[in-house]
Each structure stands twice: as structure tokens, then as C-alpha cells.
Amino acid sequence: MAPGRVSLGATNRRLGERAIRVALFAAAAVSVLTTLGILVALLRETIAFFGDVGIGHFITDGEWSPLFAPPHYGIWQLINGTFLVTGFAILVAIPLGLGSAIYLSEYASSRARKFIKPVLETLVGVPTIIFGYFALTFVTPTILQGLLGVDVQIFNVLAASLVVAIMILPTIATISEDAMNSVPQSLREGAFGMGATKLQVSTRVVFPAALSGIVAACVLGISRAIGETMIVLIAAGQKPCSGVDPKQPCETIAAFIAATGKGDIPTGSVEYKTIFAAGATLFFLTLIFNAIAIRFVRRYRQVYE
């Protein structure tokens, strides 16, 4: 450097700047450590569980009754319960949610939309304990047994799934409404110009154009339903089941974890390990659904200017 010239770099390389950078990185690492912690906790005890019980039993045994003698550890009954609740829930929630989204996005006046959208968004965050209470004290006795005269038990899959449907409805409706709303107006105008009705525009132009967002919304709803604990714990009962009868009680994976983890079970017992084996199953189920959603969104995403 020529003498007399001033360097353009920092004149005072403060050590603190580097320390701060390191500290900030450490904070960012907390979220990675969380994931790592979840994986380690689940896998370590699950592997120990397979050592005690055998992975064959876990997959092939048709019954889940870890507390009875002789105990059975077939995860299928819990998976059956989870899919049963989720399946009935999405049968109700997806049509209602998408219908609400189409109405809000294509038909509602902008004033109605401005009022209803935030209400739905707030409802996404309502604590699920309320839904559980609603299922047990209102849907089962008043609606199902009273109004409709369905012959259900006090704890039953039907009430739980209906209420899970209500819980995921705002999620599906708001996210797919966002997707439909971001379809460019010119597409609609083009279709109207060709003489299409609103029905045709909504179902054949807007819906396909927003498909990636709609699918993402539905899968998010499904994965919330799979992991939902309080509603099924309160309303669906704690008895594992086979078969698809929604009038009887049926335990889900999440409900089993909560029901078993509630008590003070000794660390290292088989019972303690079942929590983790069930947890690992639940974790990978939701992981698979999220991966499907991400792929789908990437594949069908439409990019407009």
C-alpha cells in the first residue's frame, strides 16, 4: 500500500464482533439440537424396546395391549385408530374447508371476507382442549345420541373425528383460500370473457391453478389430525381397536402416548419404552405426510409474475 493512503477496511477489528457471530450461530444451533434430541430420544428407547419385544411382534402382532398379561405389542391397532379418526375427519373437513375457501375467495364480498378471514385465522390457534371438551360433553350426548339417535358409546370415534374435523377446518380453509386468492385476476377474466359461469371459473380455472396450495393445506390438516392428542384422548376412549366401526371407542397413537405418559412409570421398563416406540411411529407417519406435501407442492406449483 502506498504510504499516506488510508486502508478502506475496518480500522479496528473488534474481537467482540466475532464472539457475537459465534453466539448467534449457537442460538441457531438450538433448533438443530432440538431435532437431534427428538431423534435420539425416540430412536434410543425404540431400539431398546425392539431388544425387549422384538421388531417382529411390533409389526406383525394384531393386538396392542401392553398392560395385560400376556402383553401384546402390535402397533397396527394404534395405527388403525389414528387412521380411522383422521380418515373420518378429512371426509368432513376437506369438502367443508374447500367449500368455505371457494366461497370466501370467489363469491364473498370483500367486506365479508375482511371480517371472516381473521376470525378463521384466530380459530386456528384455539387450544385443542376446548374441542375435546366439546366432543365429550356436547357432540356425543346432545348431537349423536340425542338429536341424531346414533347408537354410540360415550367414548367413540365418530364424535372425536367430527370434532377433529372442526379443528382442522380453519387451517384447510384459510391456507387454500390464500392459494385461490393469489390466482391472478386475468385468468378469471379470460374465462369470463369466453362466457364461463362462476361455477366453471371456480372449479376449472381457479381450483386447478391453486392446486398446489390446496393440497398443501389439506396435507397440513391431515398431519395435524394425525398428531392431535387431546381430542382423541378425551373423546375417543383408551381402548385399542381393529375394524372401522366409528361407533365404538378406539385409541390412537397420540392418545396412547399421553395416557401412558400421564402416570409415573419407572424409567427403563417396557411400558416406558412403549411411549417412545409409539412416538417414533407417529413421528415418521407425520414426516412421510409432510414429505409428500413438499413434493406435491414443488411439482404442481404455478408461478405467476
Next chain:
Amino acid sequence: MSTPEAIAPGAPDLRSGPRKERIKDRAFRVAMLFCLAVALATLVALVAQVAVKGAGSLSGHFFTDYASSFPENAGIRAALLGTLWLMGVCAAFIIPVGVATAVYLEEYADGTKWWNRFIEVNIQNLAAVPSIIYGILGLAFLVRGPFGMGRVVLAGGLTLALLVLPVVIIAAREAIRAVPPSIREGSMALGATQWQTIWKQVLPAAVPGIATGVILALSRAIGETAPLILVGAPIFIAFDPTGLNSDFTVLPLQAFNWISQPQSEFKDLAAAAILVLLGVLLLMNALAIWLRNRYQQRW
């Protein structure tokens, strides 16, 4: 809007297609409105039912008494205080860690490096993990295992903090990103270091957005029950939590305990506890909206 024009007799009405299509169109509109109406009506019924069942139990002593085996004497004192303690622990963790992570990702991280991309993807994935899994994490590492602190306030607060951390990070990142680069460039041009720029210019400008995110995260944490079933109090708590090492219960957990009782009096108490929880949530949401409207800057 085009002005309607007279249609020559005999000519087809081009504005809305053939008659059959128009009827289908009407029917579809009604069906969609029906969906929305059903959705809103059930959600209104949900809140109304809790309000009707719970209102009767709301009285002065409900807030100041402990849980009891006699429904007429039972109250939510321990649960309210426990909720306050847990929210304190949770806030003390998520504010510094969440904001620091957001600052790192927005201001420092080189997005082309794989580990930075990994951190981002990881945060998105964490947001989709079911809350009960966080309960398992808390049970394995905080309640038992390496930390072994037992079912105490600190374990519960940290479990909830890890659960809602992604919410804070995502909100804080958005708030930081919304501060225009010209502010940073101006500060740097005056000789400030990167950290001075962040601390004195970027963060103060991003505070409203960050605060909104923190309130929303806490309002999610306050209603979580499932993870606390694994790390919270299994039994009646009839004393005030006294510190980080104290046993605790929280509002939703107390409500769950009451729901699990067979007597309908206890179920009404659960409704009352849920009503209090909803009230607190409403206040927090209102505060978040007010903060956003009051302090939001348009650049």
C-alpha cells in the same frame, strides 16, 4: 362492469350462458355458502357451549381457591400461577434464542452454505412435528435422563419453549427482513460495525414485528396440553408454585383433569377454566393486533 344491454328476442343470453348452466351456478354458490355457514356455526357453537356451561362457576373464589375434591370449593389458583410461571420461563428462553437465530439467519448466514440451508429447512420441519412428540423430548431429557429435573416448572417451560421456538424465529425473520437495506447501509457508511448496525438500527425497527411474534408464540404455548401431560403434574396441586423447581399445573392441564372426572360438576369447572383460558388468549391476540397497528412502520 359492463352496462347491461338489451338482448334481441330469440338471441341466446351470452352474459351468463344457457339456463341449465345458470341453475347449476346458483346451486354451486348456495352449496359453497352452506359449507362456510356450517364451518362458522360449529365454531360458534363450540365457544357458546363452553361459555354457557362455564359461566356459572366463575366467581371470586374460583380464582383464589386451589383445586379440591369438592367441586363447589374448587378453584384455579395453582393453575393460574403455574401458567404465569411457565409463560415466564418460556418467554425468557424464546425471546433471546429466537431473535438471535433470526438475526443469524437474516444478517450473517451465507445461504449458499449447506449448514445454513439445513438450519432453515430444519426450522420448517420442526414447526410440523406434533406437540406430543415435544412432550416425549421433555420427558426423556428434561424430566428424566441427563437433566433429570423431575416434573417441575423449568422442565415444563423449556418443553413449551422448544415447541414454539419456530413461531418466534419465523416472525422475527420477517420483521428483520422488512427493515430496508438503506438503513443498514446508512449506518455502516457512518462507520458502525455490523453488530452496532443490528443492535442500534435493525432490531429497534423490528421490535413491533418481533413482539407480535412472541405474543403469538406464547398464546400457542399457553393452550398446549398434550406435551405437559408428559412433563407436568400428574396429580392435584394444592399449593402455589414457588420457583423453577416447584411442581406445577397449568390451566389447560387443570381443565383436562376436571374433564376426566365422571361428575358433571367437575366438567362445568373444566368449562370455566377453559373460559378463563379463552379470555387470556383473546387479550393476548388483541394486544398483538394493537401492537402491529400501533407501531408498524411503513418504509
